[in-house]
Amino acid sequence: MGRKRGGNAESKLCWHCGGRGHDQSQCTAILSGDARHCFLCRSLDHMSTECPLRSNEPKQKDPPWVKELRQVGQVENASSRLSVVITTSPVPSHPATMMLEAVIASFQRVKGLAQCPLIIVCDGFKVFKKTTWKAGKVTDEKAANYEEYKSNLKKLQDDGRLPAGSKLVILEGHNGQAMAVKAGLKEVDTPLVCIHQHDLEFTFDFGLDTVLDLLEDGSPVKYVGMPLLVNLHYEGIAFQHHGVRVKPELHEGLSLMPIIFWYDSTHITSVRHYESLVFGPDESYAPGNFVEETFGVRQRNDIMANGMSAHPKYGTYHYISHSVDGSRRPLIMHLNGVRFLTPEQRLALGFPPDPPVEFYPSRTMTSRRQRKALRIGSARVGSSGVALAFGRA
Template identity: 30%
Template sequence: MKRATVAKHVTGGMKHLDSRMTTVSDTIPPAYDRSTTPPRHHAATPNMSPICSSLVSKNVTVIITTSPLRSDPDVSMLHTTLQSLSLAGLSYCRKLLIVDHFDVGEPRLRKQSGRLPQANIDNYNERINNFRSATWAEGTEVVELSEWHGFALAVKSALSLVTTPLVCIVQHDLAFRREVDTKPIVDVLLNKDHHVNYVYFKRDSQRKYDIRSNMQFGLDLGEPVQFETSEQSSSTSVPLLRLPRYFDGTHIASVKWYHSLFSGQYLNGKELGSKGDFIDTNLGIYMQRKASERKELTTLPDGSKVSQGVLDLSDEFGCWLWAGEYDPLIQHLNGRKFLGAEEIASRKKGGNAHK
């Protein structure tokens, strides 16, 4: 299999590690500036005070993956996603925008083909250039891939630039919708005594995931487990629910664990590494099917009951679902909502392939 590559102008095989972008700052990022790029649809109140913590900023790198959007060349969606990081105390962290590459050509029937018409690519490139020049994007490093990757390979490439023990993966159309203290979550992930490698935050479509998992797959996730934290944390414990599958959505995870994933074989013996793949559609489905093979309930020492398959997958992968106060915590941003009425009408009339 041909290995995915990136351009060569920067250490690690990346290009355009934007020279004008600053490194991690010790100051709070600038406030939401509506005069610069007023977002048409945002996930959180812009005047909320960010939660700041050295425990988070020193141990977490934020990776935001992006590809062509319906709203290109407008940067409002990226503005919304980036600004929402302050709600989770992630604004101080090093931030990488991973820009996937697309070639000129007619898209195949499969949506993720790595090819788009020239007009779409021009709009995409304009959005990235607009991002570079935006004052609210200062402190974010822009990394352009030299060939088409898709989500899984883009994450793998980005991990080569990460020096912190933890990473927060964020897709460009997902934003935090409420304030959440991530310090205790980071604390638990850093504790080697806890078998916690990945903590996922639910999005709109995953409300009451534990109930839906039972109804759809016959799996009982049990009750949330309270993980104790250290003195560095602002909370004495973190409630986490066993998660028998991986999701691509917003999560914080161990970098070492992530690296190990790319050396394994999962769905139908397939590795994580084919172009255009999502991790969810390989590892996620593999985990779900494997958990479903053992639906029988096991009684834990505290008297609670959990499906044996859920316990098995939790032991094998250490994936957990944040079971805090808000359900869900993550909002999906619809690209069409960032388009004006005239632009929508124009694209429909012109038969734009990437509406």
């Protein structure tokens, strides 16, 4: 027998006056215009927004939600101009710290970068039945691995295996990349900052001091990004996908490419530029947001609509680095955190051992034709599986 719509009249409860036998659509207080009722204390003298009881309720803090700030020792011979903020979050290789240690070790390839104060921001997570790494959703098992990873980072601090004076900013709950960067900026004491991710390696020296001089001298350059392999020839991306023409420019002897998008990938800018523009009064972010997927899209739309005359507001450029043969080369390489595994983890899962670096095309080749040829050659390797090892992780 079907259930009657609306149920027993006597069971109706009015959320407005608290009376039974009618609902809010039939409430005489509302119909008469005397609609002042507080559902917190039941008073007819005020609304719930004015209730004294609300002052006793704990206020919800805005993200980022910082759980712990930890620093061991003091920075030695620290740069007074630049700090580095690395954002990290759950990935399959945790609880191992191998990937992050490799990233920090690559700082030695850039003169002066290893002497910069280091802030590592550990975002939180949400527990789900299925893991979605980018959304910060992990299973109970992956959550436990990440908690152990953060403990291992503290051990690296204590054992002096992280640069002296490095800060750990541990966030509670899933904040997202944008809020993680915002939390890291609060710990920066230098005017300039390098925003970096936990799965990007520096590959070559590029004259860091010259970049810092340029950013400090009031030039139109406000953001210097380090290109990856995928955006090495950005002028093609800008025109083919967005209809905007850009070409290399020379600034204080540096060859730079104007870009119309704020990449989250490695870049150097000023703390003031972040605070006044990216996190300025006209910008808002929800937990889980990425800067490039929100602010970056708004920047691109602005320039597509108004042309490059809108670009100076953002001042975003990519550094153009050249090999000895004159070809462009990427300054950072992607370790792909959601696929990265330690050798021990690969062995446990039955994957082949890591191949020699020459079989890893995304780290060694800049030509799409070369990479395609390598993949074809790899398929001919047959049962050894060495050339395909990274693709299976």
